[in-house]
Amino acid sequence: MIIILFVIRFRSTSACAQTASANSPSANSLSAITTTTVSSTTTTTSPACASCTLSQLTLTGGTVAGATPVIPTAGSILTNASTGCSSVVITCTGTGNTLQMEFNAGNNGVITGTTTVSAPLMCDSNGQWELSLGGTTAVITAVDCISV
Numbered sequence: 001m002i003i004i005l006f007v008i009r010f011r012s013t014s015a016c017a018q019t020a021s022a023n024s025p026s027a028n029s030l031s032a033i034t035t036t037t038v039s040s041t042t043t044t045t046s047p048a049c050a051s052c053t054l055s056q057l058t059l060t061g062g063t064v065a066g067a068t069p070v071i072p073t074a075g076s077i078l079t080n081a082s083t084g085c086s087s088v089v090i091t092c093t094g095t096g097n098t099l100q101m102e103f104n105a106g107n108n109g110v111i112t113g114t115t116t117v118s119a120p121l122m123c124d125s126n127g128q129w130e131l132s133l134g135g136t137t138a139v140i141t142a143v144d145c146i147s148v
């Protein structure tokens, strides 16, 4: 008679412990999810193609015998809204004679004009200024102009 009572009591306490432990963890995990702020960790990192600066460009008047050096000017650095990449237009203004713009001392292209010559440089995925000219793209670190 005493043994049977003991078994009944053991089962009833074990059943109580199970329902208690099944309820409390689910309540805890719900509150943990709702209080975790995700927005603080998602910071926007600008792409490398937005990191180019004008200090990466040497803008000088070209030194060619018999030619007048013209120092190129850089426009504002613009950001393409869809790509997030930077670009800048380099311009030389002459006096109506033949104007020549040289990229990397002429190693990566020359364009000519009369009063004004300008070229758009794009900041690439390595954070370097690039010029696409005649189907060829080259990293540009120096631009010079001469008026002939």
Ligand SMILES: *[C@@H]1O[C@H](CO)[C@@H](O)[C@H](O)[C@H]1NC(C)=O
Binding pocket: 080, 081, 082, 083
């Ligand atoms: C921005 O970049 C896209 C993709 O290269 C190009 O199609 C678009 O013309 C650019 N927009 C401007 C304003 O340069």
